[in-house]
Amino acid sequence: xxxxxxxxRARWIKAVAILSLLLIWEIxxxxxxxxxxxxxxxxxxxxxxxxxxxxxxxxxxxxxxARGLLGFLVSLFTGVIxxxxxxxxxxxxxxxSPVLTVLRATPVMSVILLALIWFQSxxxxxxxxxxxVFPILCGNMIEGVRNVDxxxxxxxxxxxxxxxRVIFGVYLPSALxxxxxxxxxAVGITWKVVIAAEVLSQPLHAVGTGLQLSKYRLDTAxxxxxxxxxxxxxxxxxxxxxRVNSRLPWRRSDSGN
Amino acid sequence: MHWxxxxxxxxxxxxxxxxEIRGLSKSFGELSVYRNLDLGVEESRVTALLGPSxxxxxxxxxxxxxxxxxxxxxxxGIEGRKVGYVFQEPRLLPWxxxxxxxxxxxxxxxxxxxxxxxxxxxVELVGxxxxxxxxxxxxxxxxxxxxxxxxxxxxxxxxxxxxxxFQALDLGLKLGLVEVVDEAWRMDRRTTLFVTHDIGETLLLxxxxxxxxxxxxxxxxxxxxxxxxxxxxxxxxxxxxIERKLYTLLATESK
Numbered sequence: 001x002x003x004x005x006x007x008x009r010a011r012w013i014k015a016v017a018i019l020s021l022l023l024i025w026e027i028x029x030x031x032x033x034x035x036x037x038x039x040x041x042x043x044x045x046x047x048x049x050x051x052x053x054x055x056x057x058x059x060x061x062x063x064x065x066a067r068g069l070l071g072f073l074v075s076l077f078t079g080v081i082x083x084x085x086x087x088x089x090x091x092x093x094x095x096x097s098p099v100l101t102v103l104r105a106t107p108v109m110s111v112i113l114l115a116l117i118w119f120q121s122x123x124x125x126x127x128x129x130x131x132x133v134f135p136i137l138c139g140n141m142i143e144g145v146r147n148v149d150x151x152x153x154x155x156x157x158x159x160x161x162x163x164x165r166v167i168f169g170v171y172l173p174s175a176l177x178x179x180x181x182x183x184x185x186a187v188g189i190t191w192k193v194v195i196a197a198e199v200l201s202q203p204l205h206a207v208g209t210g211l212q213l214s215k216y217r218l219d220t221a222x223x224x225x226x227x228x229x230x231x232x233x234x235x236x237x238x239x240x241x242x243r244v245n246s247r248l249p250w251r252r253s254d255s256g257n
Numbered sequence: 258m259h260w261x262x263x264x265x266x267x268x269x270x271x272x273x274x275x276x277e278i279r280g281l282s283k284s285f286g287e288l289s290v291y292r293n294l295d296l297g298v299e300e301s302r303v304t305a306l307l308g309p310s311x312x313x314x315x316x317x318x319x320x321x322x323x324x325x326x327x328x329x330x331x332x333x334g335i336e337g338r339k340v341g342y343v344f345q346e347p348r349l350l351p352w353x354x355x356x357x358x359x360x361x362x363x364x365x366x367x368x369x370x371x372x373x374x375x376x377x378x379x380v381e382l383v384g385x386x387x388x389x390x391x392x393x394x395x396x397x398x399x400x401x402x403x404x405x406x407x408x409x410x411x412x413x414x415x416x417x418x419x420x421x422x423f424q425a426l427d428l429g430l431k432l433g434l435v436e437v438v439d440e441a442w443r444m445d446r447r448t449t450l451f452v453t454h455d456i457g458e459t460l461l462l463x464x465x466x467x468x469x470x471x472x473x474x475x476x477x478x479x480x481x482x483x484x485x486x487x488x489x490x491x492x493x494x495x496x497x498x499i500e501r502k503l504y505t506l507l508a509t510e511s512k
Contacts, residue, residue, distance in 0.1 A: 155348045158322050158340055159362040159412060169361060173352040248352075 039221035048225040056205070061229060063205035067122070068194040068233075071129025072187065079134055080179070083141025084171055093142065103135040112197045124201035125194040125208070132193045133186045140182035144175025180245045187237040195230050207233075274334070275300040275416070275448045276321065281330035283316060284473075290316055292473040294330070298465075303442065303449040303486075305459045307503070308469030314452035318342070318418045321450060335416070341409035341447070343422040343438075347401040349393040349408075355380055356389045359408045366413065379407040382444075383437050399430040403437060410441045417442075419451040423458055435461050443486050456503055460496045461489050468506055478506055 022041055029040040039047070051057045086096040111131050115124040148171055156166045198208020207229055214222035276298040283291045290313030298304045308314055319325035321332060322340045349358045359376035360369075367375065380389050383403040393401050402422060409417060422438070423431040435458055442449065442462075453459055459466055466480040480499055489496065 149348075151344065151346065151348045152350065154319075154324060155342070155344065157324055158342045160339070160365065161362065162365050165361075165364065169353075170350065173350070176352075 036218050036220050039224055043221045044224040044228070047219075047221040048228055051210075051222065051225055057210070059205040060207050060210050061233075063122075063203065064125075064191075064194060064198065064207040065233070067125045067198075067203075067206075068129055068190045071126040071194065072133055072190045074126075075130045075133040075137055075186070076183070079137030080141055080172075083138045083175070084145055084167060086138070087142040087145025087148075087175070088167075088171065096138070096142070100135040100139055103131060104139075106131075108132060108193055108196060112193075112200055115197065116201055121201040121203045125197035125203070125206070128197040129190045129194045133190055136186045136189070137179065137182050140178045141175055144178030145171050147178070148174045176248070180241065184238055184241045184245075187241060188234045191230055191233045191237070273300045274298070276332065276334040276450070278317075278321075279331045279333065281320070281327045281332065282473075283313065283320070283327050289473040291327070291330075292475070294475060296467060296476060298334075298448060298450050300448050301446045302464035303451055303462050304465040304467070305451045305453060305463035306467050306469055307453060307456065307459050308474055309471050310454055312469055312472045312474040314469070314474075315345075315420055318420050318450065318452060321416075322418055338416045339412070339414040341412045341414035341417045343402075343405050343409045343417075343419045345421045345424055347393070347398075347405040349401060349404055351393050354390050354392055355385055355396070355404050355407075358393070358404055359411050362408055362412050375411050376407075379411040379441075380404075382410075382441060383407045399426055399434065402426065402434060406434070406438055406441065410444070410447075415447060417447045417449040419449065419453075421453050421455075423453075423455070431458070438462065439486055439489075456500060457491055460491060460500060462486075466499075468503065478502075 025038075025041055029035075029038040032038045035043060082092075082096060086093040108128065111128050112124065115127045119127055152170055152174070153166070156170060161169070195206075195208040195211065198206035199212045200208075202209050202212060207226055211223055211226045214220075214226060274297045278294055278296040278298075281291050281294040282289070294317075296306075306314055306317070316325055320327055321335055322342060323335060350361060353361060356373070356376050359379060360372040363372040363375055377386075377389065380386055383406055385400060385403055385407070388396060388400065393404070396404070402425070406422065409419075419438070423434050426434060439462060451459075451462060460482065463482055466482060467476050468478040468480075469475070470477050480502075482496070482499065484493065484495060491497075491500075
């Protein structure tokens, strides 16, 4: 089968999978017969449509995006700097790697609870996102820098290229694929932990607050609808990153030479 | 045949020695690659080191380039020299275009306009002008090697090191590339040290030819090839004569 046909078939299978999921949901909702436990897909969709029309909804989504983005970007910035330093120097690395191990092993809930003690509600999700995503970005950056082509480094040292230009011209671009992969998995985690933190810290505008309030009101359809929003955020941001990744100019014809 | 006029400068009373390797020894663990090596590289000539694979030729170039160091002995005349280096594999930055790769090594030395002009000139000289904005993965192996050659020549060095730059190519490409290097070299006749295990390349490019033994490598013979660059032919009787001697020499080694 040619490539276009294969892609077409893959798309079909995806559609069937999603439809099956909806069907199972529908059947389960009917069998249970209680909108408080499982609302039907129609009810959820209706609720989502209602939510979309309220002003508070967009404030909440906007604020959540802003928190996630801020936490993510701070992580990215520090992760890249620390990652390059730790990747290039084994001394820095031996200091950084236990910190990363501790961060990776810390339960999200512990971080959220501590952040609740330390920060105002609006900043809790930002801090949690930063701390949870940092070890992923930093760790992959270290890997990327360590995997830099030694031959290229020898070339730069023979041609006497300045250190700063070696970092920006060789280390960073060669670690970029590692960083992009880490970013793609990190955005999904960002939205998850931001919303989890929001559920507990209850900022005025937040997707997490919307979830929590819907639960208090036993409005399960709204809980489902807010969850949809969270899924959409993840899907859209991952898609955006993948697009950026596939457009790097030097990947134009990786397959043939 | 009058070819002396083609050679610039006055080499009449013996050329000046640019780099002098004295009593150099180097080993990697148990393996001794050099023991008391003595060798001179003359200014404005191509000096070739012909030796079997694995006799430490790359290591020697690295020591001359100052990125590796001998265990004992000295290499005189390398201090303060800027070095251009053509590697066995092209070693290009995959995220930079042909021009970008060459400009990358020039940026610390020239302003952006001069970089661009210089890079463009050498890209043209190696016949890659139509591909100036291509990325390495869009080029063939031979083209990538040309970029590496252009980069080495574009860099304002006074010492050029060639580490088997034609090794990975088929015969047709190899001869074309030898010609490219020869033409580039004639532009300013930089002092060049060229290591290879290919007799043909050596005869076409070298002015001085040292034959090295297997490790620990020592000089087994020294030939001067006083034929002008630019139109040497492997069918030339004098080159055939040298080639015959080389084969005899190499045959005795393999016994």
